[in-house]
Amino acid sequence: MDVTLGLLDHIPAGDDGGGAPSGGSTTARSILTGSKEDNMNTMVISGEVNSSYPIVDENLDDLELGLGLSIGGLKSKAVVATGGWTQYARILTAKDFSASLVSKPNSCSSSSSVNIPNSSTSGTKRTATDSVSPPNGTSVVGWPPVSKAHRIPSSANQIKSSTENFISKPEQNKSKNRTIGMKDCSDERNGISNKKYRSVKVNMDGTLIGRKVDLNAHTSYEMLAQTLHEMFFSRWSSTEAVKPSRLLAGTSEFVLTYEDKDGDCMLVGDVPWQMFLGSVKRLRIMKNSDCNELAPRFQENNERYRTDSV
Amino acid sequence: MDLDQKRTRTVDRVVDSVDRDVESPESTPMCPFPDEVLEPVLSLINSHKDRSSVSLVCKDWYNAERWSRRHVFIGNCYSVSPEIVAGRFPKIRSVTLKGKPRFSDFNLVPEDWGADVYPWLIVLAKAYPFLEELRLKRMAVSDGSLEFLATNFPEFKALSLLSCDGFSTDGLKAIATYCRNLTELDIQENGIDDLGGDWLSCFPESLTSLQVLNFASLNSEVSFNALEKLVTRCKSLRVLKVNRNINLDQLQKLLLQAPQLTELGTGTFTQDLVTRPVADLETSFGNCKNLQTISGLWDTNSLYLSVIYPACASLTFLNLSCATLRSFELTMLLMHCKSLRRLWVLDTVGDRGLEAIGLWCPLLEELRVFPADPFEQEEVAGVTESGLVSVSRGCPKLHYVLYFCHQMTNAAVATVVQNCPGFTHFRLCIMNLGQPDYLTNEPMDEAFGAVVRSCPNLQRLAVSGLLTDLTFEYIGKYAKNLEILSVAFAGSSDLGLKYVLGGCPRLRKLEIRDCPFGNAALLSGLTKFESMRSLWMSACNLTMNGCRVLAKEMPRLNVEVMKDEDSEDSQAHKVYIYRTVAGPRRDAPPFVLTL
Numbered sequence: 088m089d090v091t092l093g094l095l096d097h098i099p100a101g102d103d104g105g106g107a108p109s110g111g112s113t114t115a116r117s118i119l120t121g122s123k124e125d126n127m128n129t130m131v132i133s134g135e136v137n138s139s140y141p142i143v144d145e146n147l148d149d150l151e152l153g154l155g156l157s158i159g160g161l162k163s164k165a166v167v168a169t170g171g172w173t174q175y176a177r178i179l180t181a182k183d184f185s186a187s188l189v190s191k192p193n194s195c196s197s198s199s200s201v202n203i204p205n206s207s208t209s210g211t212k213r214t215a216t217d218s219v220s221p222p223n224g225t226s227v228v229g230w231p232p233v234s235k236a237h238r239i240p241s242s243a244n245q246i247k248s249s250t251e252n253f254i255s256k257p258e259q260n261k262s263k264n265r266t267i268g269m270k271d272c273s274d275e276r277n278g279i280s281n282k283k284y285r286s287v288k289v290n291m292d293g294t295l296i297g298r299k300v301d302l303n304a305h306t307s308y309e310m311l312a313q314t315l316h317e318m319f320f321s322r323w324s325s326t327e328a329v330k331p332s333r334l335l336a337g338t339s340e341f342v343l344t345y346e347d348k349d350g351d352c353m354l355v356g357d358v359p360w361q362m363f364l365g366s367v368k369r370l371r372i373m374k375n376s377d378c379n380e381l382a383p384r385f386q387e388n389n390e391r392y393r394t395d396s397v
Numbered sequence: 398m399d400l401d402q403k404r405t406r407t408v409d410r411v412v413d414s415v416d417r418d419v420e421s422p423e424s425t426p427m428c429p430f431p432d433e434v435l436e437p438v439l440s441l442i443n444s445h446k447d448r449s450s451v452s453l454v455c456k457d458w459y460n461a462e463r464w465s466r467r468h469v470f471i472g473n474c475y476s477v478s479p480e481i482v483a484g485r486f487p488k489i490r491s492v493t494l495k496g497k498p499r500f501s502d503f504n505l506v507p508e509d510w511g512a513d514v515y516p517w518l519i520v521l522a523k524a525y526p527f528l529e530e531l532r533l534k535r536m537a538v539s540d541g542s543l544e545f546l547a548t549n550f551p552e553f554k555a556l557s558l559l560s561c562d563g564f565s566t567d568g569l570k571a572i573a574t575y576c577r578n579l580t581e582l583d584i585q586e587n588g589i590d591d592l593g594g595d596w597l598s599c600f601p602e603s604l605t606s607l608q609v610l611n612f613a614s615l616n617s618e619v620s621f622n623a624l625e626k627l628v629t630r631c632k633s634l635r636v637l638k639v640n641r642n643i644n645l646d647q648l649q650k651l652l653l654q655a656p657q658l659t660e661l662g663t664g665t666f667t668q669d670l671v672t673r674p675v676a677d678l679e680t681s682f683g684n685c686k687n688l689q690t691i692s693g694l695w696d697t698n699s700l701y702l703s704v705i706y707p708a709c710a711s712l713t714f715l716n717l718s719c720a721t722l723r724s725f726e727l728t729m730l731l732m733h734c735k736s737l738r739r740l741w742v743l744d745t746v747g748d749r750g751l752e753a754i755g756l757w758c759p760l761l762e763e764l765r766v767f768p769a770d771p772f773e774q775e776e777v778a779g780v781t782e783s784g785l786v787s788v789s790r791g792c793p794k795l796h797y798v799l800y801f802c803h804q805m806t807n808a809a810v811a812t813v814v815q816n817c818p819g820f821t822h823f824r825l826c827i828m829n830l831g832q833p834d835y836l837t838n839e840p841m842d843e844a845f846g847a848v849v850r851s852c853p854n855l856q857r858l859a860v861s862g863l864l865t866d867l868t869f870e871y872i873g874k875y876a877k878n879l880e881i882l883s884v885a886f887a888g889s890s891d892l893g894l895k896y897v898l899g900g901c902p903r904l905r906k907l908e909i910r911d912c913p914f915g916n917a918a919l920l921s922g923l924t925k926f927e928s929m930r931s932l933w934m935s936a937c938n939l940t941m942n943g944c945r946v947l948a949k950e951m952p953r954l955n956v957e958v959m960k961d962e963d964s965e966d967s968q969a970h971k972v973y974i975y976r977t978v979a980g981p982r983r984d985a986p987p988f989v990l991t992l
Contacts, residue, residue: 227911233503240470
């Protein structure tokens with residue numbers, strides 16, 4: 088069974104409402120949805136923690152060095168024994184994303200199977216962007232009274248609304264408590280949280296205009312994939328071919344790659360999130376056909392991480 | 398001229414005396430003022446309110462008015478039927494129609510509620526085949542309707558769709574293809590299916606009459622080639638608002654072809670790779686000597702904003718609600734905008750940005766501050782009461798404000814209206830529900846009390862924050878000119894609504910949500926509702942029985958209740974009441990009950 092524990096950083100949201108000047112609207116939204124996505128990730132992954140303990144334990148025994156990513160002193164057995172909530176470096180597989188994304192309502196369709204408590208009066212035809220309901224607690228339709236006209240169209244808003252509707256209140260509170268407990272790990276995270284934002288350019292093959300995305304507002308590959316999906320593929324939402332999960336897994340028509348510090352073109356998802364943040368310079372969505380030489384590398388990396396574990 | 402003789406011929410005695418000045422000595426006793434004189438005179442009157450008054454003078458004037466009217470304004474499409482309109486006004490060239498209640502903008506009105514324009518179009522096609530203009534707000538417009546419009550009105554010139562939904566870019570294709578004399582295509586903030594941008598390529602080469610083109614709210618890319626050619630050949634183009642997909646290089650080409658523009662909406666206002674020097678862009682803006690309005694400016698920052706400085710001196714309206722500017726960026730920009738009358742910004746500019754407004758824009762009349770992230774619960778920076786106070790200090794002519802904030806004090810509002818007593822529109826939205834004065838912890842009653850006392854010309858008011866019945870007592874007592882009132886999550890008892898319905902003689906539109914007002918309060922306004930356009934009450938304490946009583950007592954009102962699966966049968970969860978001469982709706986969907 089794949090190890091599917093995720094690395095979660097709670098990046099304090101709401102630094103300043105303004106966000107970055109260039110690529111402004113996107114990044115501002117991204118910053119502020121950090122915490123909401125966190126809850127989603129926490130909830131999804133927490134379920135998997137229990138079931139994978141035995142496997143993790145076994146692997147940890149072999150581990151001499153941790154990867155040094157926001158883990159305060161990885162002492163294998165002690166950690167497991169306390170049953171405390173700690174973090175593990177993420178090993179991402181396609182299964183990761185499909186598992187957690189399957190439960191997310193497709194933000195652009197009117198899925199009647201998802202219980203959207205606040206929009207019952209708005210009818211099912213409205214997309215999630217239209218029936219954005221406010222977060223945690225208030226759950227009031229149409230408040231504040233900002234009409235469609237004056238809502239800044241942004242990917243992050245769409246992410247928020249789809250997760251909002253999915254998570255019920257008690258779970259949101261529970262998740263929030265958990266993420267707070269994680270705050271005291273890692274100086275690396277502190278280093279990042281000092282920066283207001285960190286945006287990198289994203290270009291897609293075949294599209295003239297590049298975009299910018301704020302990496303600090305994202306806590307996982309999955310979140311990043313969702314943002315990019317909304318940015319570039321929002322009009323194709325009905326197309327199966329470009330679901331965010333498949334974007335990362337490299338099974339769709341497009342592949343997400345990045346250029347690192349050394350100028351090399353790497354496949355996104357290989358390395359743990361924090362390491363990725365440290366080395367990424369810009370992102371590029373390539374057509375799958377251009378990218379074949381990278382595929383073996385992905386597999387190779389995957390193997391390596393699996394044996395060394397964590 | 399015998400006044401008594403004249404009086405027996407009047408239909409409505411609303412106006413008692415005829416203005417003696419218009420009597421001509423040559424006029425016959427039967428018709429003191431021949432139609433040949435009256436009609437041309439009346440044709441100069443454009444305000445529909447004035448025309449309404451004119452039509453009430455006497456039967457002659459009623460007739461002269463109806464024959465000379467070219468534009469009809471219908472504020473509620475269900476208040477009258479298209480047949481009645483066609484029957485009264487034989488020579489209409491322009492129609493303005495408004496449909497859904499305003500709260501539909503905030504998802505409070507279910508889909509398929511109505512306000513379909515198609516039944517209107519059918520009648521209009523027969524009655525006014527030479528119709529030239531159609532302006533719709535909050536109507537349901539299908540592609541079929543747009544095609545019908547495009548193919549049945551050969552003289553059709555101007556189409557404006559504001560907050561409408563139900564159509565797609567296919568409908569726009571029809572308009573572009575068939576309307577040979579099109580002068581205006583204005584699409585704003587609609588819920589439409591954007592199926593692609595090639596509708597713009599459907600404008601024929603022969604079309605040169607376009608004056609207004611606004612497609613800023615559409616998402617898809619349009620053919621720039623087609624757009625450039627269109628702009629080049631339409632020499633009378635004065636309003637051009639493109640969408641976000643048009644980049645800076647393209648914008649520059651457009652500006653080159655259309656320096657005569659008075660209103661410009663840019664596309665995305667930043668670029669990774671600038672292919673021309675920024676100076677070129679600046680020159681282009683400098684060449685647009687007639688620019689009064691700039692909007693769009695997506696993703697911009699100070700580097701690119703500076704290119705519009707040459708055009709700023711003559712700007713009267715600057716719409717920055719798509720640009721997440723910070724205070725210093727706004728300040729640098731405003732230093733060039735001394736003539737500004739209207740300004741829309743995001744709250745990312747903060748109180749510091751608002752101070753700059755007070756400093757640099759002394760002629761400012763209207764300010765709208767929108768929240769960049771309205772749904773973020775954690776404390777985000779935004780604007781506070783001090784920002785609004787600084788604006789009021791520097792802008793004594795301010796009369797329209799729409800302000801979204803997280804905190805406010807009674808004292809601040811009192812100061813604001815003391816500095817600017819000329820307010821006509823005061824819309825304050827404290828985004829946290831039921832928030833009191835954050836310094837004194839008292840309700841915000843005194844704030845709105847100060848507003849209605851200090852601003853005798855107040856026409857429109859929106860209240861928020863923690864409010865008791867006292868607020869409404871103030872409103873009912875002092876707001877003599879108030880026409881539109883929006884209330885949400887306020888009041889303590891029926892008294893609140895009773896105060897408003899008992900006062901406010903000019904009230905036309907009242908929209909209320911989530912307030913503890915019940916049947917007694919509703920029924921206290923029995924006689925008032927016929928003088929109003931409409932009343933909306935949702936999530937209050939109304940019951941079906943209360944509404945039935947109202948419906949029974951007032952047959953010329955439509956009392957409509959929208960049923961909800963969640964609410965109980967006896968509760969009237971959403972109530973929409975409006976006066977009408979058309980009787981109950983014939984196209985009401987199953988969830989709308991007319992009592």
